[in-house]
Every structure is written in structure tokens, then in C-alpha cells.
Amino acid sequence: MTIPSALLAVAAAGAAILGGTATAAAQPPPPPPPNCTAADLSGVATGVTAATSAYLFTHPEVNAFFTGLKGLPKEEVRMRVTEYGDAHPQVRADLQGIRQPMVDFRNRCGANN
Incomplete structure (x- = not known):
């Protein structure tokens, strides 16, 4: 195999790999689970x-x-x-009961923040 034909083979292989990646990347992401929109998050957070x-x-x-904790280091x-x-x-x-809707939202929607 000559150098130009070797380069052509490498270029063809690279194009095939990148072409497959571009096709996979062009597919739309799966839709979020129901009730997992930004509006849903905002509503749940507002309620909590x-x-x-x-x-x-x-x-x-x-x-x-809780007011007395202001200004203390996080660990404290x-x-x-x-x-x-x-x-x-x-x-x-x-308080855990009050926060439970937010925990449920994060578990259902995969939000870990």
C-alpha cells in the first residue's frame, strides 16, 4: 500500500467513524418523564x-x-x-414531610441538584 492510499484508507475509516457519530448525535434526546419540566420544578419548589x-x-x-445558623460555616x-x-x-x-415533594421530583426526574 502506498502512502497516498494508506492516507485515503485512514481518512475513509475516520469519515465512517465520524459519520456514525454524527448520525447518533443528530438523534433527538428522549423526552423527559412526565411532569419534569422547568415549570414543574418551579411549582414544586414554590410549594415546598x-x-x-x-x-x-x-x-x-x-x-x-434556623435563623441563628446564619453566617456559620457549612460544616457547623x-x-x-x-x-x-x-x-x-x-x-x-x-420538615422532611414538607420537603418530600422535592425529593419525589428529583427521584422521578433524575435531578440530583
Whole structure:
């Protein structure tokens, strides 16, 4: 095989590989699961935020605890929240219940953020 014919063979192989990739890349992505649009996320997040706000306003001691975390390092916040939840299991359960729609959305829609 001469150098020009070897180059032609390499070019043909590259075109075949790239051509297959272009065809695969041109296919549209699969549609998202039902109720997984940006609007759905916004609606769920809004509901969770409103419910959290209502809970905190009606539980001033919990509101004071979370307000007092402002400005602390993330690790300390995490530690204090864990300790508070351990000492107040009903509050932990209430807040987990309020956040559950967001957990469900992320699980259903594959959103891990």
C-alpha cells in the first residue's frame, strides 16, 4: 500500500467513524418523564418554600434555631442541624414531610441538584 492510499484508507475509516457519530448525535434526546419540566420544578419548589415558611412562622422556636445558623460555616451548620433533629425528632419529621415533594421530583426526574 502506498502512502497516498494508506492516507485515503485512514481518512475513509475516520469519515465512517465520524459519520456514525454524527448520525447518533443528530438523534433527538428522549423526552423527559412526565411532569419534569422547568415549570414543574418551579411549582414544586414554590410549594415546598411556602410550606416551609408557614411552618417556621407557626413554630417560632424552630424559626429562631434556623435563623441563628446564619453566617456559620457549612460544616457547623450541618452538625447543628443534625443535633437539633436528633433532639427534636418531630421537627425533623415535619420538615422532611414538607420537603418530600422535592425529593419525589428529583427521584422521578433524575435531578440530583
